[in-house]
Amino acid sequence: MTTKTTENQTSLVKGGEGEKMGKLIPTLAKKPTREKKEKRKMKFRYTFFFILLPFLVQFAFAKEVNVYSYRQQYLIEPILEAFTEKTGIEVNVVYASKGLVERIKNEGRRSPADVILTTDIGIIDELEKNDLLRAVNSRTITRNIPANFRSPDSLWFGLTSRARVVYASKERVNEGEIKSYEDLIDPKWRNKICIRSGYHPYNIALIASLIANKGSEFAENWLTGLKRNLARKPQSNDRGQVKAINEGICDLALGNTYYYGIMLTNYENPEQIDWAKNVQIVFPNQNEEGTHINITAMALLKYSPNRRNGIALMNFLTEDLAQYKYAQENHEFPIKKGVPLSNLVRNFMGDFKKDTTYLLEIAKHRSEAAKLVDKVNFDN
Numbered sequence: 001m002t003t004k005t006t007e008n009q010t011s012l013v014k015g016g017e018g019e020k021m022g023k024l025i026p027t028l029a030k031k032p033t034r035e036k037k038e039k040r041k042m043k044f045r046y047t048f049f050f051i052l053l054p055f056l057v058q059f060a061f062a063k064e065v066n067v068y069s070y071r072q073q074y075l076i077e078p079i080l081e082a083f084t085e086k087t088g089i090e091v092n093v094v095y096a097s098k099g100l101v102e103r104i105k106n107e108g109r110r111s112p113a114d115v116i117l118t119t120d121i122g123i124i125d126e127l128e129k130n131d132l133l134r135a136v137n138s139r140t141i142t143r144n145i146p147a148n149f150r151s152p153d154s155l156w157f158g159l160t161s162r163a164r165v166v167y168a169s170k171e172r173v174n175e176g177e178i179k180s181y182e183d184l185i186d187p188k189w190r191n192k193i194c195i196r197s198g199y200h201p202y203n204i205a206l207i208a209s210l211i212a213n214k215g216s217e218f219a220e221n222w223l224t225g226l227k228r229n230l231a232r233k234p235q236s237n238d239r240g241q242v243k244a245i246n247e248g249i250c251d252l253a254l255g256n257t258y259y260y261g262i263m264l265t266n267y268e269n270p271e272q273i274d275w276a277k278n279v280q281i282v283f284p285n286q287n288e289e290g291t292h293i294n295i296t297a298m299a300l301l302k303y304s305p306n307r308r309n310g311i312a313l314m315n316f317l318t319e320d321l322a323q324y325k326y327a328q329e330n331h332e333f334p335i336k337k338g339v340p341l342s343n344l345v346r347n348f349m350g351d352f353k354k355d356t357t358y359l360l361e362i363a364k365h366r367s368e369a370a371k372l373v374d375k376v377n378f379d380n
Contacts, residue, residue: 065309114310144318158295160332185225194250198378207369261331290353
């Protein structure tokens with residue numbers, strides 16, 4: 001007779017060889033021994049561990065944030081070190097003066113970058129147009145950064161501001177001779193002006209602001225007249241223009257405000273202190289729309305692998321400590337209200353009228369500004 005098997009039975013055939021064999025051949029329905037149970041448990045534990053291993057490794061090394069920075073190392077490094085000291089999160093930085101937008105595009109989803117730091121709104125605008133930014137909804141940032149210095153969609157945020165001013169020789173330019181950007185194209189300044197490349201983002205932003213405020217025709221005429229008054233081919237950086245004034249190559253130059261403070265406190269290169277002492281800062285267009293303002297900015301990148309750490313860094317950069325360091329060490333204008341200017345900025349610059357044209361309105365004219373630089377063959 002044949003019997004049906006259950007979980008607690010052994011398959012047997014009564015009588016003959018089957019009964020004998022049944023004593024020797026247990027089936028799968030036989031109860032596992034304690035030893036086998038333990039082996040199965042261990043096997044499960046090992047399998048579970050190896051499934052989780054990649055996630056555990058990622059978690060173990062997640063105390064980091066990766067930054068792509070257009071800001072120079074000596075300017076931003078002390079602030080990033082303060083962030084690491086406060087949070088324990090290591091900051092890995094790629095510094096570059098150009099090419100980071102193309103790099104982010106090419107890296108796509110594989111990009112290791114979490115946060116980008118820029119020297120003007122133009123780079124941020126390009127990233128936004130290419131859908132490479134991720135919105136950050138942070139009460140900390142919203143509280144610290146005024147609405148006119150951040151994206152309405154929370155895609156980017158200003159950190160500091162700076163003005164594009166005229167540096168004028170104290171010896172050769174009388175106070176009040178320059179009152180506006182338009183004054184720079186007066187024929188009396190023929191062969192008296194120095195400037196860096198017209199294609200540099202700082203100058204493109206200024207030209208774009210002229211287009212936004214006064215139209216393309218005005219901007220083209222201004223560029224043409226400025227080129228006529230140049231003492232030399234556009235070259236070097238903002239500090240290089242102040243050096244040229246000190247050397248008598250030119251009497252006037254365009255530059256950003258914060259370089260003045262950097263030069264005056266550059267004790268490692270004391271010759272720069274002399275350059276700065278020989279010029280005065282003129283804030284143009286005080287009787288019109290005000291002096292052109294640009295910003296440094298930050299954004300979270302779309303494919304950020306360490307998103308939480310990236311947002312932590314962004315929050316930190318808007319708080320008092322980081323804003324204070326920007327002001328005191330870099331002599332920039334902090335965007336967060338209530339953070340004091342450096343003594344140097346307060347003493348040498350004081351209050352002035354700022355152009356309040358919305359930054360994205362200026363940014364949308366950047367391409368046209370670059371075409372005008374081409375059209376008038378400015379750099380040649």
